Amino acid sequence: MPQPPSAASRDEPVIRERGDACPGALRLHAADDGFLARVRVPGGLLTSRQASVLALAADRFGDGHLELTSRGNVQLRGLADGCGGGLAELLDGAGLLPAPGHERVRNIVATPMSGLEGTDRPDALAWAMDFDRLLCASPWAAALSGRFLFAFDDGRGDVASLGPDVTVLGRPEGRALVRLGRAADAVELAGPDAPRAALTAARYFLDAAAEAGTQAWRVSELPVEHALRTAEFVRCLAVAGIAAAAVGAVDWPYAPAPRPRPRGTGGPDRATLCVLPPLGRVGSAQWRVLAQVTEEGSGALRVTPWRSVILPTVNADAPARIEAAGLVVAPESPWESVTACTGRPGCAKSLADVRADAQAVVDRARGPLPVHWSGCERRCGHPRGTAWVDLVATGAGYRLAAPGRPVRDGVHPSELAAALADARTDPDVVKK
Known part of the structure; x- marks a missing residue:
């Protein structure tokens, strides 16, 4: 399958000419369309009030839109120079900046549907919230990179497949596995100890990076001689008072479980909805509709790493109101499994307005592959x-790469619909 440019080999030290410039809510990034703020939302959980404040921030300081990211966070774009203080004050008043020194390291994803389907799986979101409190209360944790990722998976394998640096995976009978990076093995421990174990894993990583003398931001960047070892992690856990045992050859869910799709579940009067904003971009007026139906229902919503929003409990009229706002709640939308970067005009490095190009062909280029x-x-x-x-x-069209097919260069925008529709048909599906 298509892959991004390969990461540096762990056999070579990571050499960087600058520190981690990952944007946050306090450290704004200068883009072509103004400044950008990334608000971390651990576990994707937002109260209706916090959601409303984000809409206010988009209108007061930005371009009136919110972007959902692949880590379940929210970005504000088009921010004016000098707005940082006012934005921070607004976010802090809504409880979105509980630890200013840690705001960029609160990269925490959790199974979005955890606890909503009446299964016997653990509540991964509760783990994530407990962990966030521990992380923010640990001064040393502020040294983590803004790219280091924690995942709390209730056992179905959805967020465990996102390449986290520390993964907690729910197991039967109240147990949990904790994995470091992409290791094949793991440690097993009692579920209630999972948040503290994840924090211990972060400390182990920072100690290993310091000992190696590298600028590693993620577990995969540690040189081989300083790679994190499960046996040593067990020892670290014992020092922290956490009983754990090494488990080898775990069948990890490298392929993701089905992600939430636009739909409604539940009874005729109250339902759980998965809402899809096309390309993860939401106008402030649309976002306020979500905040309003959330306030009338469960009082909280969940942003997913797939740029959708879970509304745990809403009234019967919510789907119609959300669709009227221009968001997707019905399955089989052409926007399912279509994603894009910012593109022009917001990004100086972009060679095309990819959002506009996607919009132009989305109805004519459907297929099972994302x-x-x-x-x-x-x-x-x-x-x-x-x-x-x-x-x-x-710059001369698009390069198109799809599983099992030759790469096509120079695909002109006028050819995109047909070429993409063909490429999105998985050859294995056709054979069946």
């Missing part, structure tokens, strides 16, 4: 853990 539109070779926000069709702007 597709990601990229304005340059960096492929920001591309899918992980699954086969996908890769469209990259080159």
